[in-house]
Every structure is written in C-alpha cells, then in structure tokens.
Amino acid sequence: MRNCSEKAGPAAAGPTVSLPAVELQDFGTPPAVKTMAIKPALQEQPATLAKTINYKQVLDF
Numbered sequence: 001m002r003n004c005s006e007k008a009g010p011a012a013a014g015p016t017v018s019l020p021a022v023e024l025q026d027f028g029t030p031p032a033v034k035t036m037a038i039k040p041a042l043q044e045q046p047a048t049l050a051k052t053i054n055y056k057q058v059l060d061f
Contacts, residue, residue, distance in 0.1 A: 052058055
C-alpha cells in the first residue's frame with residue numbers, strides 16, 4: 001500500500017503508448033435555440049404605513 005506522500009516514478013506510470021494523429025471534428029450538430037417568453041409571477045406588495053416599524057416617527061414627520 002502506498003503512502004499519499006510518496007511520488008509516483010516513471011516505472012509506476014506504465015508503458016508508453018503512441019497514438020496516431022487525428023483531426024478534430026464536430027461530434028454532432030448543436031440543437032436549435034429556443035426562445036422562451038418569461039412572465040414574472042411575483043408582484044411587489046405596496047408598503048403601507050401600518051406595516052412600518054417607525055410608524056409614529058413617520059406620522060410626526
């Protein structure tokens with residue numbers, strides 16, 4: 001069992017394998033872009049004076 005602090009030497013890497021040169025090509029065609037209409041479902045609730053923390057200070061102002 002190897003310790004994590006040990007370094008792997010060239011003998012531990014295995015034999016060297018030569019692969020033929022290849023030309024990179026597209027794997028497949030990308031899918032068509034779909035546009036979506038997004039309608040927000042959230043609405044901001046109006047702030048009322050009764051909900052304010054500083055209700056008295058606002059009235060005094």
